[in-house]
Each structure stands twice: as structure tokens, then as C-alpha cells.
Amino acid sequence: MPQQIKRLVTAFAVFILMFLVLQQVLKPNSFGKLGHYRAMAIQENEARELHYAGSARCTKCHDEMHTDKAAGFHAQLQCEVCHGPGLKHVLYADKFKDGKLPDSLKLHKPDTRKECAICHQLNAARIKIVFDTVNNSMIKQVNALKHNLVDKHTKEELKCIECHNPHQP
Amino acid sequence: MVQHIQDLYEVLSKVDGYVYPNEIELNWSILIVLYPYITGLVAGAFILASLERIFNLHVLRPTYGIALLTALSFMLVATMPLISHLGKPFRAYEIMITPHLTSAMAIFGFVYLWYLMVVLLLEIWFDYRRDMVVWAGETKGLKRFLYKVLSLWTTDISPKAVALDKKLGYIVTVIGVPSAFLLHGYVGFIFGSIKANPWWSTVLMPVIFLFSAIVSGIALVMLVYIVLTRIRKLSIDMACLDMIASYLFYILIMDFVLEGLDQIHRIYEAEESFEVLHNLVFGRLFFTLFIMQGLFGTVIPLLTLGTLQFYKPKALIRKGIYLVVSVLILVGIFFMRWNVVIGGQLFSKSFYGYTTFKIGLIGTEGYLMAAVWLIVPFLILSFLLWLLPPWKKHEDDPDVQVN
Amino acid sequence: MEQKKSKLSRRGFFKAGSIIVGGIAVAAAFTPFDGILFATEPPKGKGKWYGIGIDINKCIGCGKCANACKLENNVPKEPFYFRSWVEQYTIKNDGSILVESPNGGIDGFKQTVPDQDIFKSFFVPKMCNHCAKSPCVQVCPVGATFETPEGIVLVDENYCIGCRYCVQACPYGCRFINPEKGTAEKCTLCIHRLEKGLQPACFEVCPTEARIFGDLNDPGSKINYFLKNHTCMVIKPNLNTGAKLYYNALSSEVR
Structure with missing residues (x-):
């Protein structure tokens, strides 16, 4: 084989080999498990922080408001429509049952x-x-x-x- | 960041009609205008070089080496505007590691690599190997080391080995022409395949990009050749220049016809998006489309080059005309890219309104950054011309004059 | 003996062949072309396959959905970044169409056209269509955006390179680049809430229950009830994106 061909083939082989090694090293673990993406990304998306509690949680403590509301035109309105996201409020109340709610956690009226x-x-x-x-x-x-x-x-x-x-x- | 938000509020106040809220910000800015522009210059310059080699057009010989080195200098920075505009530039390697096969942009990474490694570098290597070996013996120090590395420490310059270089170089050129077509056609496909955007989504887009690329590449080589002979205080080869100009003329006609066809088709079919595009073209795009791209970039060069096909004034005047025309075409094709990339984002995909384009001087997406990526290739070119001067090459054909 | 064997196998070949050919023909004749039914992609697989329904007749344009989306998902407050927003369409008596969405509808709508000039007016809430043949997923160069097996289109913000190609490819303008993170962002159908048995935030706060979502693979689901009992349409059906956001009473002016 002529000298220049030998050198070229070696250079290309080294380049391609390096590329393949890098590809294996850098490819994320869960990539390709479910499709052309990191399967872990689904869990990461699922793990994000919540802000809205859902009105089921509200009625646990504020039962009277719920009954009040059920009789009127606003019956089907969820609490957080007007009062804003309340998960922090609910979590605090769950944790310290009789504690006084700090002002920052009071919901908007x-x-x-x-x-x-x-x-x-x-x-x-x-x-x-x-x-x-x-x-x-x-x-x-x-x-x-x-x-x-x-x-x-x-x-x-x-x-x-x-x-x-x-x-x- | 704060400046960016302020700019967006300013753009918001200039919105015409209704655009989706997320559309107020233009996502692809001047750097993405540069990206197809620079790739186009590469493809065009290379195709001009290949003409000489494949069709044995010896009259183009003086520009062969210049065209190849120009193509390489621009090729080396072609992806830089793209990478520097990324939101996460350090993740750019992912395009090569996990390329998504349905994405035009991912495949572009491989098309680029193929073209750079297999076509451009190989062709230049085969072309210069013998000279590099010779020059390595004549120089000292760093330059000598560079030649050694670049020639991959080969030493064989026997007539047999040199003949092999020539033969292989020829094969690479033959592969190179379709590759150059592929490279730039592919850039067109990146835009042409976006069905959400009626200004981009046309099957003609890759072909239009290809022909405008050849036009711009030829104009660039012409400009570099004229400037270079001036700097080196040599007399210019007018036969070569006239030949390039006539190629430029014919391909410019084809480019003009293709773009005209695209617009005529659009106007005649007058689909859902017609009104919004019509107002775009005669409104926010009027100056860049009709004046910069149409008048200065196409009509004036076409008329001038067309006239020169029949009437030939003195060499000095012709040279001046070629200089002006090549600059006009380079500016015109830049605005062609501008009209595609920026124009395609000025109207809303709701077809109910328009946003505006605001660009700053500084910042990663500003004019300065863009200027950097346009200047760097010329620095690389100067370096390459110093390292691998085509005019110092050993020539086999004694009857071919090399400037 | 030898000959008999070969004859048998030839007969066997024809038999098998005719079964295969006939089978394909029968299958082709009886496989419904559901594409037309939905004007989009039919539900895939056996697990959950989410679809969304929005009843334009019920939307009062309060913008609570757009607001809740921003609060729930920490979307930048500036009026250039929305995963969910509301548009008001006003068709005037002279036939001209006015579309408005001041701050995505979060601060409410002010009627800008006097009553006597209005032919009709309505609100259209917009959000990601969670397309089954997503153009945005198609163009992502690295696989940082994808459809989950449940039919939700997500962004992997730890892998996104911020090339903005997906933003260009979305025909509905539902994506943007988060200015702080530099990566693409879009509606996740609040997958973090779904996973805990809660509704997505915009569904949670809709005062008129104009929005519903559910499993297209479950014949008894709310979304299938909605599709069955309303004249539903997707936006830009001509683009064949497999959009799974179905609107009841969608006017042709909406794009």
C-alpha cells in the first residue's frame, strides 16, 4: 500500500474510533430506552414542584365554605380560581395543625x-x-x-x- | 437579559395586528442569516474549483487554489454562528452523539463533517501533499513542523506517488461536486421542510439555496482573486476573470428564474397564507427584498454582466466592474438569506399580524458577533494563503501560467 | 415418492400464499381508516393516550387558565412567554377580523369594539396540541423533545441545546425559549400533577369547565364523551400534525 494511503487510513481510523468512543462515553444512560430521548426526562418532568392543591384539599378544613358555596351560582367554582394557588398553605396547615399561619402563606381574598x-x-x-x-x-x-x-x-x-x-x- | 426583555417590550409596541404571544420574540436572528450565507459561500467556491478540475477548464487555473482555500476557510467557521446562537452552546456535541434522524439539523452535522473531512480536506491534502513535503525540506522551525504534521509525515514524492495523489484528488473532486450540492441543498431543506411556515415551506427551497450559493461563492472567489492580485501587485488574468464572470452570469440567471418561479407559483396558487405574505413583501420586507436583494443583488449585476457578454470595454474598466458586481452580488445574496430567515419570522403563523426585528450592536446575537464570524474566515484565509500559497506550488504543466 | 413430496409442498406453498394474500386483502377491506374520523392520528397503543377538549361555547375569557399555568409552572411573568393563553376573536359587521390577547388574557379582556359593530365574538383558549405527529418532535436535532408513551409532548430541559428549531416548527406558537434557562419550554399537560392524581392547573381553575381532558383509549372517558357529543375540530387540520386538542364550536377564523 502506498505510504500516503496508509497514513490517511490511519488518520481516519483514529478519528472514527475516537468519535465512536466519545459517543459511547457521552451518551446519557437512559437514552433510547423508550424512544429517541432520555427516558429519565419523563421522571424529571414528573418531579417538578406543585403549586395548586386542588379543592378537595381545601374542603378538608374549610368545610363550611364549601357548603355555603354549594347552594349558590358559584357551586362549581374551584376554590383556587379566586384564591390562587394554595398548596403551600395546605401543607403548612397539615404540618402544624393548630399553629398560626404566617401572613405569607395566607391566601388572597x-x-x-x-x-x-x-x-x-x-x-x-x-x-x-x-x-x-x-x-x-x-x-x-x-x-x-x-x-x-x-x-x-x-x-x-x-x-x-x-x-x-x-x-x- | 434585562436589555433583552426591554427590547421585547419595544417590539411589542410595534406589533401590527395579532401575533401569538410567543412569536413576539424573533427566534432566529442575524447569526442564522450568516449560517446559510457562509455555507453557501463554501459550496459555491468549491464548485468553481471543481469546474476547473473536472471539465479541464485551464483558463480558470489561477483561481483553483484560491477557491479551494476560500472554501476551506469559510467551511471552518460555517457552524460557528449556529453554535454561538444556541441557548446551551456547550451541549452542541449532542447533535453528533445522539442525532435525531428525522431532524434536518441533526443530519446536517454529518453532511458537514463528510464535506469537510472527506471532500475539502482530502482534496486540498492530495493537491498539496507533494508541495508540503518539499516545503518541509526548505523551511525551518514551526513552519517546517506544520508541514510535517499536515502531510502526516509522508515523504514519498516519487512521480508514482504524485500521480496517485492526482488521481485520488480527481476522484475526490468528482465525489465533491454532488457533496457540495448536498451540503447547500441540505441547508435549504432545513428551512424548506418546516410546514408550519408558508414562507419557508416550498420544495424549491433547497434548489434556490443551492443556486444562490453557487452565485455567492463564485462572486466571492472573483473578489478574493481581484483583491489578492492587487495586494501582490501582479497583473490579473483577464481571460480567467471574464470566464468566471460569464459563469456568474449564467448561474445568476438560473437563480433569478428559480426564485421568480417560486414567487409566481405562490402568487398564482394564493393559498391561505397569501394575504399575510403579500403584505409582508410589500411592507416590512420591501427594502431588503426589492431594493437590496432584487435591484442591487440581482437586476443590476444581471444587466451589467449581460452587457459585458456582448460589449467588452478595456480590461481596467472590466476589472472595476467585476469588483463592484461581485460585491453587489455578495450583498444581495446576504439579503436573500436575510429575507428567508428574518422574513419568515416577521409574520405570525396565525396569519393575522406582524412582529418586528430588533437587533443590538453587542451581545451574543448582535451585529458585532455577526461581524466576527464574517471576518474570521478572511483571517483564516490569509493564514492558509501564507501556509499553502497556491502560486508557489510546483507545476507539472510548464505552459500553464500561474500568477 | 420424490415427485409426490414436491407436489405436496407446491400445493402447500399455494395454500399458504393464498391465505396470506387473502388475509391482507380482507384486513385491508375491514381496517377502518380512522385518520378521517379524527382528522388526526387515531389513538395508539393500549395504555393511556391523552386527548384534550375545549368547549369554546363555555369559555368566558377570564384568563384564569393562563394565569394558573404561569403560577404552577414558574413561567416567566413577561408577556412574551406563555404555555397557555386566551385569544378573543371579534368578527365585525364589515367582515374584518380582530384578534386580541392582551397579556395572554391574564388581566382579563376589555371589549374594544362597540356592540353595534360586532357580528360575533368569542374566546379561544390556546395551549399545546400534544400532536401525535408533532412537527416539533420531528425537527429536534438531539431528541430533547419527545412524545411520551401516553401521548404527552415533553421537553427535556437538561438535554435541550436551545437551537430553537422546534419553536419554528410548531404551527401553533406554543413553544418559547426560557430566557433564563436558554432551553425550549412548553405545556407538559402538568404531567407532575397527573402523576399525583390531580388535574392540570388550567383544568383545575377553569370556572366553567370549558376544558376537559382524558384517555382517548378509554371508551368511557370524558374526552370520548366530549368528542361523541360535540362537533369537534382541531386547529390547522391541513398540516396533519395529529393534534389531540379538540375544540367544540371552532370557527374557521381561528388559526
Whole structure:
């Protein structure tokens, strides 16, 4: 074999061999077990932190709210829709049964007009929506910027929840 | 990061119509414009070199070595814009370790490696091996060591061995032409295969990319050749330059026809995406598409080169015209890549609106970074010309004049 | 003797051959082409195969889903990064179409067109379609995004190189690059919640139960009930992505 061919073949062989070795060394362990990906990635995705607890956990302690709510229009609303993610709150309460909840773990109590308006502000796309097919009732729509804005007697700004109990609107 | 978010708020205020919220940010920026641009220059320069070799076009001889070394210099940085734009650049090796076979980008890694290792390096090696052995004997120190390493410590320069080099080099060239086509056609496929994007998704994309690549590569070699003879204070080989210019003319016509065909097809079929693309072309893409790519990059070079086919002014004037035309074409093809890459992201996939492109001077995706990847190949080229000067090569054909 | 044997085997060959050919013909005639039924990929395998249903008639555009998604998954707060968002479509009397999604709908919607100019208006919640033939999975160069055996499209953020090819390939705009991590991010159908028997966050907080999900392989599942009893459609069916997010009452304007 001519000299230059010998050298070239050696160089290429070394290169390819190095590549194959590196490939074996660098390839992640669980790669290819289920498909062309790291099977471990599924577990890693599953292991992420939760924030929403689910309303089943809420009713464990706040039973009265639940019964309150069940009678009204907001019956099918999950607690965390308005109060925000509550897993930390629940976990703390589970751990220290009688302990006082630190302020940072207290859940949000929405009381502004803006927060009610998120669902109830008049909107052409909302007007015909039937949400409760059993009672065939529509979602109540108001113009939150005008509807009973001020108390007639005291002339002070009114909040929605001063007239409507959010758990039994 | 903070700057990036601020930029996005600015872009948000300039959105026209509706774009999906995740589309406000342009994902592929100037670096991805450079990537097909640089790969195209490689493929084009190589194809010009191969013309000489395969079809025995001796008139192109003065540019053969320059074209090969130019191709190599750009090839060495071709993947750098791609890698430097990654969110996780240090994971880039995964493309080679676990390539996903259905992904055009993963296969590109192998196409690139094949082209670099098997085609370009081998062809240059066979072409220069004998000279490197000779030069290793004539030089000292580091340069001598470099020649030794690069020639893989071979010593055989018997006529038989040199003849073998020539023969093998020829075979590599023959393999190289389809490989160069593959390389750049493949870059086109990376865009052409995205069915979500109607501006990219066309079967003609690989072919258009290929022909624009050849155009840009030839223009680059022409430019390098003109500048190099100027620097070396030699008289230029006008026959060679005229020949390159006529090739440039014919391939530019083909490129123009293909791109025209693509647009005509688009206009005639007028699919769901037609309106949004129509407004894009006449709105946010007007300057780069019609002025930079169309007028300066295509029409003016076409008319000039076309005229020169019939009417030949004095050599000095022709040289000046070629210089200007090659620069115009290089700029034009850059904007062709720009219009594909950036243009394809300016409209929403909802077809209801447009976002804008904002680019900073600094940062990993800024103009400076892009400028670096355009300058580095020329530094590599200067180094290669110093190390492997084509004009100092030993020639077998005494009747062929080498500048 | 010799001849008889060969005759037998020849007969055997024809017999076997005709069974195979006939079998294929019969199988071909009776295998339903379910592709048309779903306008997408039919459910695969025997395990769970998740599908999602969204009832546009029930969506009130409160944006709670988009908000919950950001909180549950630590999605960057800026209005350029959404795994889930809500769009309002307003078709005006003059035929023009207005699409809006201010901050993905998280802060609620303000009606911007006066009532008398509106022909019709509706909300469309958007999220990953968990396509069975995902274009994003197809283009990932390293296998950092994939479909799980249960039909959920996930990103492996410890393997993603951040090339953004998948972002380009998604026809629905459901992916983005996390600006801090530099890797692709998208809806995981809250697989971390599913695994603990909980609903995904956006389903959890939907006040009108406009969103449902379930196992397409289970004939009694909510999603199959939903598909059976509604006129369902996927977005961009022409792209044949095998989308598994089915909308009830989807208007042709939605893209």
C-alpha cells in the first residue's frame, strides 16, 4: 500500500474510533430506552414542584365554605380560581395543625371590582355563554365601571362583595 | 437579559395586528442569516474549483487554489454562528452523539463533517501533499513542523506517488461536486421542510439555496482573486476573470428564474397564507427584498454582466466592474438569506399580524458577533494563503501560467 | 415418492400464499381508516393516550387558565412567554377580523369594539396540541423533545441545546425559549400533577369547565364523551400534525 494511503487510513481510523468512543462515553444512560430521548426526562418532568392543591384539599378544613358555596351560582367554582394557588398553605396547615399561619402563606381574598370584573365585566364574547347547562343559566354580566359604583347615602365607593357574598352571589 | 426583555417590550409596541404571544420574540436572528450565507459561500467556491478540475477548464487555473482555500476557510467557521446562537452552546456535541434522524439539523452535522473531512480536506491534502513535503525540506522551525504534521509525515514524492495523489484528488473532486450540492441543498431543506411556515415551506427551497450559493461563492472567489492580485501587485488574468464572470452570469440567471418561479407559483396558487405574505413583501420586507436583494443583488449585476457578454470595454474598466458586481452580488445574496430567515419570522403563523426585528450592536446575537464570524474566515484565509500559497506550488504543466 | 413430496409442498406453498394474500386483502377491506374520523392520528397503543377538549361555547375569557399555568409552572411573568393563553376573536359587521390577547388574557379582556359593530365574538383558549405527529418532535436535532408513551409532548430541559428549531416548527406558537434557562419550554399537560392524581392547573381553575381532558383509549372517558357529543375540530387540520386538542364550536377564523 502506498505510504500516503496508509497514513490517511490511519488518520481516519483514529478519528472514527475516537468519535465512536466519545459517543459511547457521552451518551446519557437512559437514552433510547423508550424512544429517541432520555427516558429519565419523563421522571424529571414528573418531579417538578406543585403549586395548586386542588379543592378537595381545601374542603378538608374549610368545610363550611364549601357548603355555603354549594347552594349558590358559584357551586362549581374551584376554590383556587379566586384564591390562587394554595398548596403551600395546605401543607403548612397539615404540618402544624393548630399553629398560626404566617401572613405569607395566607391566601388572597379578592375584594376589588377589577377581580370580579375578570369574569363578570360585560363583553360581547361573554354575553351568550351558557355555563350551567342544568339550570340553563347565563353568566351574570354587569358593567363593573358603572354598576352601583357609589353608595347612595355615604357617597363612598362600593365594592362588589359589599352586596354580593362571593360564596353565594 | 434585562436589555433583552426591554427590547421585547419595544417590539411589542410595534406589533401590527395579532401575533401569538410567543412569536413576539424573533427566534432566529442575524447569526442564522450568516449560517446559510457562509455555507453557501463554501459550496459555491468549491464548485468553481471543481469546474476547473473536472471539465479541464485551464483558463480558470489561477483561481483553483484560491477557491479551494476560500472554501476551506469559510467551511471552518460555517457552524460557528449556529453554535454561538444556541441557548446551551456547550451541549452542541449532542447533535453528533445522539442525532435525531428525522431532524434536518441533526443530519446536517454529518453532511458537514463528510464535506469537510472527506471532500475539502482530502482534496486540498492530495493537491498539496507533494508541495508540503518539499516545503518541509526548505523551511525551518514551526513552519517546517506544520508541514510535517499536515502531510502526516509522508515523504514519498516519487512521480508514482504524485500521480496517485492526482488521481485520488480527481476522484475526490468528482465525489465533491454532488457533496457540495448536498451540503447547500441540505441547508435549504432545513428551512424548506418546516410546514408550519408558508414562507419557508416550498420544495424549491433547497434548489434556490443551492443556486444562490453557487452565485455567492463564485462572486466571492472573483473578489478574493481581484483583491489578492492587487495586494501582490501582479497583473490579473483577464481571460480567467471574464470566464468566471460569464459563469456568474449564467448561474445568476438560473437563480433569478428559480426564485421568480417560486414567487409566481405562490402568487398564482394564493393559498391561505397569501394575504399575510403579500403584505409582508410589500411592507416590512420591501427594502431588503426589492431594493437590496432584487435591484442591487440581482437586476443590476444581471444587466451589467449581460452587457459585458456582448460589449467588452478595456480590461481596467472590466476589472472595476467585476469588483463592484461581485460585491453587489455578495450583498444581495446576504439579503436573500436575510429575507428567508428574518422574513419568515416577521409574520405570525396565525396569519393575522406582524412582529418586528430588533437587533443590538453587542451581545451574543448582535451585529458585532455577526461581524466576527464574517471576518474570521478572511483571517483564516490569509493564514492558509501564507501556509499553502497556491502560486508557489510546483507545476507539472510548464505552459500553464500561474500568477 | 420424490415427485409426490414436491407436489405436496407446491400445493402447500399455494395454500399458504393464498391465505396470506387473502388475509391482507380482507384486513385491508375491514381496517377502518380512522385518520378521517379524527382528522388526526387515531389513538395508539393500549395504555393511556391523552386527548384534550375545549368547549369554546363555555369559555368566558377570564384568563384564569393562563394565569394558573404561569403560577404552577414558574413561567416567566413577561408577556412574551406563555404555555397557555386566551385569544378573543371579534368578527365585525364589515367582515374584518380582530384578534386580541392582551397579556395572554391574564388581566382579563376589555371589549374594544362597540356592540353595534360586532357580528360575533368569542374566546379561544390556546395551549399545546400534544400532536401525535408533532412537527416539533420531528425537527429536534438531539431528541430533547419527545412524545411520551401516553401521548404527552415533553421537553427535556437538561438535554435541550436551545437551537430553537422546534419553536419554528410548531404551527401553533406554543413553544418559547426560557430566557433564563436558554432551553425550549412548553405545556407538559402538568404531567407532575397527573402523576399525583390531580388535574392540570388550567383544568383545575377553569370556572366553567370549558376544558376537559382524558384517555382517548378509554371508551368511557370524558374526552370520548366530549368528542361523541360535540362537533369537534382541531386547529390547522391541513398540516396533519395529529393534534389531540379538540375544540367544540371552532370557527374557521381561528388559526
